[in-house]
Amino acid sequence: MKKYTYTEKKDTRSGFGAGLSQLGKENENVVALCADLTGSLKMDAFAKDHPERFIQVGIAEANMMGIAAGLTIGGKIPFTGTFANFSTGRVYDQIRQSIAYSDKNVKICASHAGLTLGEDGATHQILEDIGLMRMLPGMVVINPCDFNQTKAATLAIAKHHGPVYLRFGRPSVPNFTPADQQFEIGKAVMLNEGTDVTIIATGHLVWKAIEAGEQLSAKGISAEIINIHTIKPIDEEAILKSVAKTKCVVTCEEHNRFGGLGDAVAQVIIKSNPVPQEYVAVNDSFGESGTPDQLMTKYGLDTINIVEAAEKVLKRK
Amino acid sequence: MDTVSKIKNMVPQVRRDIVRMVHAVQSGHPGGSLGCTEFLCTLYGGIMKHHPEKWDMDGKDQDVFFLSNGHISPVFYSVLARSGYFPVSELATFRKLNTRLQGHPTTHEGLEGIRMASGSLGQGLSVSIGVALAKKLNNDNRHVYVLMGDGEIQEGQVWEAAMFAAAKKVDNIIATIDVNGQQIDGSTAQVLNSGDWGSKWEAFGWIVLTMNGNDVDDILKTMQEAKEKSGQGKPVVILMKTEMGNGVDFMMHSHKWHGVAPNDEQLATALAQNEATLGDY
Numbered sequence: 232m233k234k235y236t237y238t239e240k241k242d243t244r245s246g247f248g249a250g251l252s253q254l255g256k257e258n259e260n261v262v263a264l265c266a267d268l269t270g271s272l273k274m275d276a277f278a279k280d281h282p283e284r285f286i287q288v289g290i291a292e293a294n295m296m297g298i299a300a301g302l303t304i305g306g307k308i309p310f311t312g313t314f315a316n317f318s319t320g321r322v323y324d325q326i327r328q329s330i331a332y333s334d335k336n337v338k339i340c341a342s343h344a345g346l347t348l349g350e351d352g353a354t355h356q357i358l359e360d361i362g363l364m365r366m367l368p369g370m371v372v373i374n375p376c377d378f379n380q381t382k383a384a385t386l387a388i389a390k391h392h393g394p395v396y397l398r399f400g401r402p403s404v405p406n407f408t409p410a411d412q413q414f415e416i417g418k419a420v421m422l423n424e425g426t427d428v429t430i431i432a433t434g435h436l437v438w439k440a441i442e443a444g445e446q447l448s449a450k451g452i453s454a455e456i457i458n459i460h461t462i463k464p465i466d467e468e469a470i471l472k473s474v475a476k477t478k479c480v481v482t483c484e485e486h487n488r489f490g491g492l493g494d495a496v497a498q499v500i501i502k503s504n505p506v507p508q509e510y511v512a513v514n515d516s517f518g519e520s521g522t523p524d525q526l527m528t529k530y531g532l533d534t535i536n537i538v539e540a541a542e543k544v545l546k547r548k
Numbered sequence: 549m550d551t552v553s554k555i556k557n558m559v560p561q562v563r564r565d566i567v568r569m570v571h572a573v574q575s576g577h578p579g580g581s582l583g584c585t586e587f588l589c590t591l592y593g594g595i596m597k598h599h600p601e602k603w604d605m606d607g608k609d610q611d612v613f614f615l616s617n618g619h620i621s622p623v624f625y626s627v628l629a630r631s632g633y634f635p636v637s638e639l640a641t642f643r644k645l646n647t648r649l650q651g652h653p654t655t656h657e658g659l660e661g662i663r664m665a666s667g668s669l670g671q672g673l674s675v676s677i678g679v680a681l682a683k684k685l686n687n688d689n690r691h692v693y694v695l696m697g698d699g700e701i702q703e704g705q706v707w708e709a710a711m712f713a714a715a716k717k718v719d720n721i722i723a724t725i726d727v728n729g730q731q732i733d734g735s736t737a738q739v740l741n742s743g744d745w746g747s748k749w750e751a752f753g754w755i756v757l758t759m760n761g762n763d764v765d766d767i768l769k770t771m772q773e774a775k776e777k778s779g780q781g782k783p784v785v786i787l788m789k790t791e792m793g794n795g796v797d798f799m800m801h802s803h804k805w806h807g808v809a810p811n812d813e814q815l816a817t818a819l820a821q822n823e824a825t826l827g828d829y
Contacts, residue, residue, distance in 0.1 A: 262685070286681065286716075294674045294708035301678020304663050305606050305686055309678075324668050325705070329675055333655045333665045 232448035233423045235441050237407040241378035243399035243435075244342040248273025249378075250385025251310060251340075255281045258389060262302055265312045266292045271401075272312035272342050292317045296325035300335040308389055309337050315344035315398060316357035319364060330394050331367040338388050339364075340397045344374075345485035346513070346530055347402045347435060347523040356518035362490020364396040365463050371416060372463040374398040374484075374492075376437035378406040380460060383414035391416055398434065400485075402523045405438045417461045419469035425455035428541045429473040432483035433459050433492045436511065436532065440483050443537035454541060462492055467499045474500055479507045479544040483537055485527075488512035507547035509540040555593040555764050558630055559585055560822035563795045565626035565829065567818040569642040570809045576643060576651070579805035580697065581623035583728050583761070583790035587695070588627040590767040595775075597690060600632035603660040611690045612679060614664055616672020617697035617726065618652040619807070625649050629829075633661035636829045670703025672696060673723060677713050680721045691778065692721045699731030702740055707752070713783040714753025722774045723754075723785040726761065728792040730803035745787055754785045761788035796821055 254261045255277045263277050264286040278285040288295040292313055299309035311318065318341035319326070330337045346356050364372045373388065373395065375381040381399050388395040408420075422437075423444055432440035437458045444454040455473050459465065474480050480500065482493040493510040500506055513530050527533050549557065562585050570576035592598070596611035615624050622642065629636045634648075641647035648657035652667030664675050676694035683690060696706065713721060725745070733739050742748075746756045755777050759770035767788075774784045792806070793799025796818040799810075810818055 284685070288712060289715075291708035291712065293671075293705040294677075294712055297671050297674020297705065297709065298678035298681065298712070300664065301675040301680070302682045304612070304679045305608065305682030305688070307682050307685065325671060325674075328665050328668045329671050 232444050235407050237405040239406055240403035241406045242401060242403050243381040245273050246378035246381030247340055247385050247399050250382040252276040254389050260306055260308050262307045262309045264288055264295050264299055264309055266290055266295050268313050274312050292322045293325045296322045297329050299337045300329040303335045310340050312340050314355060315341035315360045316355055319360040320357060331370055336392050338395045342399055343401045344398045346518045346526040347400050349523045350520050352520040353517035358487040358513050361462055361486050369393060371395040373461050374434040375460045376434055376458055377404055377408050379408045379410050387414040387416055400435060404435055417464045417466060419466035420458040422458055423456040425453035427453045427477060428545055429455045429477045429480040431457045431459050431496055435485050436483035439534045440537055442534040446538050447541055462495050465495050470496055470499045471503055474504055474506045479548050481509045481540045481544055483511040485532060486512055488514055507544050509544040511536050511540050551594050555589050557825045558589045558593060561826040562589055562626045563822040564819055564824055565639055566622040567810055567815055569622050569639055571815045573643040574809040576622055577619040577807045579792040579799055580620040582796055583792045583794050584620055584623050584726055586764050587761045587767055588623050590764050592627050592631045594768055595771045609688055613693040614672045614676045615695055616666055617700050618666030621653050628661035639829045669700040670705040673706055673709040676721055677709055677718050680718050683720055695724050698725055698727045698736050710752045717781045718783050719779050719781050721783045724788050726790055727787050728790045730792045732806050734803055749785050755782045757786045759786055759788050761790035762794045
């Protein structure tokens, strides 16, 4: 098992803020919009440095999505910022008609996704957003794993023409990907080559997958670990190549088991190489209040759950 | 022919296009389309600075228009075609399989003149504000026009947008509301009596004008006034009184023709009331 280390824990939303700030300096067409959550989205630096290109829309997310769509007409590259719940479910029809169906170059940037925003509870913990966004034709869906990768993803999506959903979160997590690692949309990152089981993870679950790989290694199980940061378009080649070798797969995501990474991977393997699959995901429920760690444990998204899922899927080979 | 005469000459032809398009596929929305015929003919023929022959999505240094109440696509398509955006013959494909003239307007099929999909109501004002902000950032001093229905402004997003435009001084936008007093389930007063629209928009910080949307001269005069009042820190909205189904007598004075197609006999009656001034497609 390849050894991964980190020097500090950082929140992925700050990676977005750092990326946006850099973009503001490099690309004068980049415009940022926020619905009264500037601090939470770490958009302060952009707002301070580029007040003429920062649009505070107030608590009006539907209007924000429409304004963002309009800004593209005239060549702007708008980045919208609010919580994941208010970036997707609340404004689904605005995204569907004014952005996705209208082919607009809007970057929908969503923080506080999943359970790990913690104490605010289920009203704010969307676990359905990856599914919602995946279903929209033409929408790119990205869920990076740490600060560095979120920053790199933010820079990369500005160069991609078309609508993008960029999902990140609130808690501090190990920042382990190299700061200079290029972010390639749609390209999986191989973290550890193995032979017994494929573990595919996205977002905050990537580090837990690495931890699980170390524990499995201690038990004599060789896990291949893949970071799928782009859920749509998904890297079919990387998935099929891996499962051809390991003949089983575990998928890990901070999302409902319906519609997310697990389903995206299942769709890839069933048409070419059906192998047993286990999901590490929220089991079709809403979240609740609690600390992020408590919630990840209660809803079965911990390292131990990945280890157990790997052992279970190995028996199904 | 002078500009006003050209606009007035275009109106009956657009009416013919509308009823023929809707009749051909026995679907579509003739009532609101007919009611807004004078407005769109005047806007494209006498108000907007635009370049149909050099169509591009961004519309830099041009006036741009957004149809928020997308169901009146027949009048939009006819006016775009008659203004030179795409061949008039393409009107015959309206609502047919593989057409660029979808039931509700879309950018998805690459139809020249369409910059935004609309149909799901209440979204056009927000989009138009975005375009207006982009124009300001680009130092482009042309206007953004948007049309909404009076039933449509029951959608909450319209009021989010109204609040924003005034607060942020988006003063290069000229919105028009088609006040025909009708929606699918009946009159707007019956469905959701919303009282005095003018005082509501004024309270939101907009300059409010009114006009007769079935009178080309009044439209020209009021739109000119709207342009003069723009650029002074406030967005402008025009409450445009229209008669749904205008120009086809049996479609007027009722909400019945919101989304109903005429039969053969009714088509003949409608065509007899409107001369083919520019030649049918």
